Ligand SMILES: Nc1ccn([C@@H]2O[C@H](COP(=O)(O)OP(=O)(O)OP(=O)(O)O)[C@@H](O)[C@H]2O)c(=O)n1
């Protein structure tokens with residue numbers, strides 16, 4: 001376990017990175033501590049997420065983005081749970097965009113590498129999907145995990161709803177993995193509220209966005225009932 005050291009850059013000892021963003025406050029969860037610290041089957045959500053990346057072939061250097069006020073709390077949790085996977089802690093930002101940017105800042109500029117960006121609260125991603133995303137991004141510049149909509153979809157505009165072609169609708173998840181030069185350049189752009197994920201930031205530069213198959217179990221833990229759902233899904 002590394003101690004909080006938010007400013008020093010990482011040395012380039014490995015070729016892959018993952019930035020796990022855990023800088024949110026979880027307002028919709030309405031829990032006493034932010035949802036990334038809640039327990040799934042006895043272990044904090046964030047630890048499950050880190051473990052998912054640690055057991056991959058990509059074996060990335062792990063950057064955790066957390067609000068400064070929670071660094072000590074997290075380090076205490078690591079001691080309690082005997083959690084010894086190495087990581088680097090970085091301060092969270094005002095929005096998800098700013099948190100990702102803080103993570104990117106400690107990845108050296110002069111290194112041609114791959115960077116996966118992942119929500120701490122998507123603890124149910126899989127080893128296979130993570131490895132596939134690094135491999136695909138290495139060949140094509142980026143790889144964005146997504147699943148096809150299982151429901152019919154309508155768009156509502158000016159009080160008129162229109163059916164969309166369901167087979168053309170994908171629901172976007174994380175990991176979203178990029179060649180480092182591409183994602184670092186994209187995050188030099190000023191913040192825009194339309195940036196709801198990393199693909200939308202890269203797309204703004206005119207880059208093609210490549211979708212790869214995600215998994216339906218990879219829910220974003222958002223509302224109180226999602227903890228119970230995640231516990232069940234993890235046992236499946
Ligand atoms: N300033 C922020 C806001 C969000 N996130 C992270 O981005 C991911 C997706 O965000 P979301 O599910 O919206 O988390 P919260 O912002 O915590 O939740 P809420 O919107 O309910 O407040 C989470 O892992 C969250 O910790 C972050 O790192 N920094």
Ligand SMILES: C[C@](O)(CO)[C@H](O)COP(=O)(O)O
Pocket residue numbers: 096119172173174196197198220
């Ligand atoms: C990045 C993301 O998880 C892709 O689905 C999602 O856009 C995050 O959205 P939020 O508004 O930060 O919950």
